[in-house]
Amino acid sequence: MLNKVSRCCFCTAVARPWLFVGLGNPGEKYKGTRHNVGFEMIDAFAESQGILMNTVHCKAIFGEGFIDEAPLLLAKPQTYMNLSGESTGPLAAYFKLPLNRVIVIHDDMDLPCGVLRLQHKGGHGSHNGLKSVIYHFRGNREFARLRIGIGRPPGQMDPKAFLLQKFNATARERIDTAIPEGVAALKYILSKGLTECARHFNQEQKYKHLRLQTCQQT
Incomplete structure (x- = not known):
């Protein structure tokens, strides 16, 4: 049985915590599908840092901890x-977080498979999960995203069917490479901030995109 979260962990923290939210669908039926890569990124990050995702809060499976001295x-x-x-709106409200301390991690059909992007803000790009998040942030789009291509x-093929399918072998390999890259970027944000991380990370991912295009053409 998962426990309810307490608020005490960060009540006296000097630095405001970051909130990383991975989007997906719950249940074994959806595990490993394209629409669930946000969940995969959160799970990989939590495992890499020894953070237990063992509580339920605001309709979310939830974990909390520190990376160095940064609350998360x-x-x-x-x-x-x-x-x-x-879930996302009440979580940010409960911890009294400004939206510049929130990063939403989600799948993105506008990026090639396995290519990542960090954005400071933006629209929803017809992504229903992002539409809901923006709505519950009262229309405010000033939150960061880690987009997973x-x-x-x-x-x-119907896009809805595509989203709910599992990856083929080639795509799965690209996602398995991308996940640790995303984990490293999220950790870097905690120490260096979003702006500096995005500048370096997005440049690296741009080169990765170009390499993938070259491989596809040869």
Whole structure:
């Protein structure tokens, strides 16, 4: 049985905590699907830092800890993707976080599979999870995102069906490479801040994108 979270961990912290929220759908049925890479990133980050995701708070599986001296909150909303804001909004409100301390991690069909991007803010790009988050942030889009590229559906395939499918072997290999890259970037944010991290990280990912394009053309 998962325990309810207490508020005491960060009540007296000097630095405001960061909140990392990975989007996805709960349940074994959706594990390993394209729409759940946000969950995968949170799980990998938590495991790498020894943070237990063993509480339930604001409709999310939740963990909290410190990386060096930086306080950190991790969450995987259990509301299903299209209602992600029902968890994310209350979490930010409960911990009294400004949105510049929130990073939402999600799949993105506008990026090639395995390519990542850090953004300071933006729209929803027709992503229903982001639509819900923005709605529950009262229309405020001033929160960061870590976008995880999953590529476009082939041919005339329904995008909804594509999102709920598992990766093929090649795509899975690219995602398995991307996950630790994302974990390293998130950790870097905690020590150096979002702006500096995004500048270096996005440049590296741009080169990665170009390499993937070159491989596909040869």
